[in-house]
Amino acid sequence: MVMITDIIIIGGGVIGCSTAYNLAKLGAQRVVLLERGDLCSGGTAKSCAIVRTHYSIESNLIHAVESLKIFASFADMVGGDVGFHRTGYLIVGPETHRQPMEAVFRKQREHGIDTAVLTPAEARKIHPLLNVDDVGVIGYDSFTGYADPYLTTTTYARRAKELGVRVYTDTAVTGLALHDDHKTVHTHQGDFAAPVIIMAVGPWTYQLGCMIGVDFPYENSRHKVITLKIAEPYRLDWPIVKDLTTPTKIYFRPETGGVVLLGTGDHGDPIEDPDSLRDEIDDAHIEHMAALIAHRMPPFAEADITAGWTGPYDITPDWNPIVGEVPGYKGLYVAVGFSGHGFKLAPTMGEGLAQTVLGQEPRVPMAPYAMSRFVEGKPLYGSYGIGSIS
Numbered sequence: 001m002v003m004i005t006d007i008i009i010i011g012g013g014v015i016g017c018s019t020a021y022n023l024a025k026l027g028a029q030r031v032v033l034l035e036r037g038d039l040c041s042g043g044t045a046k047s048c049a050i051v052r053t054h055y056s057i058e059s060n061l062i063h064a065v066e067s068l069k070i071f072a073s074f075a076d077m078v079g080g081d082v083g084f085h086r087t088g089y090l091i092v093g094p095e096t097h098r099q100p101m102e103a104v105f106r107k108q109r110e111h112g113i114d115t116a117v118l119t120p121a122e123a124r125k126i127h128p129l130l131n132v133d134d135v136g137v138i139g140y141d142s143f144t145g146y147a148d149p150y151l152t153t154t155t156y157a158r159r160a161k162e163l164g165v166r167v168y169t170d171t172a173v174t175g176l177a178l179h180d181d182h183k184t185v186h187t188h189q190g191d192f193a194a195p196v197i198i199m200a201v202g203p204w205t206y207q208l209g210c211m212i213g214v215d216f217p218y219e220n221s222r223h224k225v226i227t228l229k230i231a232e233p234y235r236l237d238w239p240i241v242k243d244l245t246t247p248t249k250i251y252f253r254p255e256t257g258g259v260v261l262l263g264t265g266d267h268g269d270p271i272e273d274p275d276s277l278r279d280e281i282d283d284a285h286i287e288h289m290a291a292l293i294a295h296r297m298p299p300f301a302e303a304d305i306t307a308g309w310t311g312p313y314d315i316t317p318d319w320n321p322i323v324g325e326v327p328g329y330k331g332l333y334v335a336v337g338f339s340g341h342g343f344k345l346a347p348t349m350g351e352g353l354a355q356t357v358l359g360q361e362p363r364v365p366m367a368p369y370a371m372s373r374f375v376e377g378k379p380l381y382g383s384y385g386i387g388s389i390s
């Protein structure tokens, strides 16, 4: 038995579910989403889910600004609660970053985001635990926040289902047979066929690529998050902090229960197989991070580590996603390589991809994310160099 459909989405992370919802909202019929495990069981489940707009690449900034509007008004614009908390965002850097940072602030302001360069005293008013004695430049925007990655993904999926999308969990794709007008997807639960397939399997794209002989230009790495708690209260409305003075570009944000999430914006440890990830975090990493956080927030010299986990980044050569039709494969689309910053972009990446698939003009820029940019010499490099803030 083959189930005949119009569009098959593979992958039930935040990108696949946002795309499914947007397709259905735009009127697409007979859309099916196939997820090998539960919804939100891949990289999205491990996300710190920070939703900021500080990007030096303008197309990223536009996606981030338009996506932030959706996160902040999710109930009205999509339907449902995704736990969005607005905290603001402090970004500290060496003096050499002043020019690029100020250029980003100007661009953010042009797009309606409230930004300012702060003095150390002003920064400490917003975040009293912060030591900014050694930083060259401090920027702030008041719009940034974070959401709940599980709620965001499952709410998109629920809304997609309400609009007619059929979602199959525990349905791993095991093979793909491609022809221009029809494509067959083999799964453990039977076969599905459609003229259009969208691959949104993030770090697992390599496996699907092997099924069709396409080598997608990205690599996987392992990223670690640790959570810390100090005796004194850590307020939920203190801003998220990005520290560009540190070699690993650390970031931290408040979480419920007075806990602080601490992660890095560097490359992480290369891994072959995302299924090999385990949540153990080595002592060397903990010691390294403990020293950095104690420097930036001195009361954290006495912090307890309450938890830690690891998650995969799917990193492209320019640290920006590949979203669009696979060159040479009519009707086959991919969304991969979100390089550790895809959560915040998911609302409009899903929307833009849905519009592209349906032959409509995307509301947000999608052309910069074509896979062909790497062979055409048009990579998307930002002014902070390689990294998830670009």
Ligand SMILES: Cc1cc2nc3c(=O)[nH]c(=O)nc-3n(C[C@H](O)[C@H](O)[C@H](O)COP(=O)(O)OP(=O)(O)OC[C@H]3O[C@@H](n4cnc5c(N)ncnc54)[C@H](O)[C@@H]3O)c2cc1C
Binding pocket: 010, 011, 012, 013, 014, 015, 016, 034, 035, 036, 037, 038, 039, 040, 041, 042, 043, 044, 045, 046, 047, 048, 049, 050, 051, 171, 172, 173, 174, 200, 201, 202, 203, 204, 223, 224, 225, 263, 310, 311, 312, 313, 335, 336, 338, 339, 340, 341, 342, 343, 344, 345
């Ligand atoms: C530690 C960490 C912190 C992060 N912090 C942030 C942040 O603060 N802000 C931000 O914007 N981004 C952040 N990110 C990045 C962001 O979370 C990801 O870019 C985003 O969640 C990727 O979503 P996705 O849907 O592409 O992939 P995934 O969530 O990995 O979804 C892919 C899905 O495909 C499924 N799948 C795989 N193979 C198959 C198959 N054969 N058949 C069917 N289904 C299959 C998987 O089970 C999975 O559910 C972070 C990532 C990590 C790891």
